[in-house]
Amino acid sequence: MDLGxxxxxxxADGTAxxxxxxxxxxxxxxxxxxxxxxYPSGFLGLRGEFIGEREYRFRIxxxxxxLNRGGIVHGGITATLADSTxxxxxxxxxxxxxxxxxxxxxxxYLQPGLGKELISTARMxxxxxxxxxxxxxxxxxxxxxxxxxxxxxSIQKW
Numbered sequence: 001m002d003l004g005x006x007x008x009x010x011x012a013d014g015t016a017x018x019x020x021x022x023x024x025x026x027x028x029x030x031x032x033x034x035x036x037x038x039y040p041s042g043f044l045g046l047r048g049e050f051i052g053e054r055e056y057r058f059r060i061x062x063x064x065x066x067l068n069r070g071g072i073v074h075g076g077i078t079a080t081l082a083d084s085t086x087x088x089x090x091x092x093x094x095x096x097x098x099x100x101x102x103x104x105x106x107x108x109y110l111q112p113g114l115g116k117e118l119i120s121t122a123r124m125x126x127x128x129x130x131x132x133x134x135x136x137x138x139x140x141x142x143x144x145x146x147x148x149x150x151x152x153x154s155i156q157k158w
Contacts, residue, residue, distance in 0.1 A: 007022070010022060027042055029042065044066075044081065046081075046084055046088075048088050054093075055089070056085060056088055056092065056121070060081070060118050061117055062113070077113075078147045081138060082122075083151060085120040085122040086151045087101075090132045090134060093124065097157055100153040101153060103152050105149060105152075106151075108147060110146060111146050113140070114140065115142060116141050119141065122134050132153045133153070134153070
């Protein structure tokens with residue numbers, strides 16, 4: 001496989017959707033290099049903010065990368081977004097020598113993932129010494145509640 005040749009052909013003759021996917025791949029690589037984030041975070045363009053002492057939010061545009069064959073956001077993408085939002089909230093709330101990993105998560109899909117943007121808001125339920133529990137709501141830009149997720153995270157030392 002000649003990656004350079006294949007990329008050149010896609011750039012020259014590809015569809016707008018294929019160009020969008022290539023741009024997202026470049027975004028993911030750059031975000032990994034700059035912030036040491038995971039590639040899925042880069043593909044989604046995750047950049048979050050605290051909106052309260054115990055709440056964290058991501059806002060991301062819905063891209064063709066996220067859509068299933070039915071034209072709605074794939075459930076796995078919605079779950080990944082919720083997991084990332086809760087994990088970011090918890091990890092940013094811990095001392096520097098600690099980190100959290102997901103040990104359990106439940107997602108209820110309430111409405112199809114449609115719209116221009118997904119907004120995920122995580123709320124800390126409990127932050128203990130070894131476990132943390134959070135929940136996350138995923139909505140679109142119109143305020144339609146798409147999914148509700150709860151998660152349990154194990155707190156580890158580096």
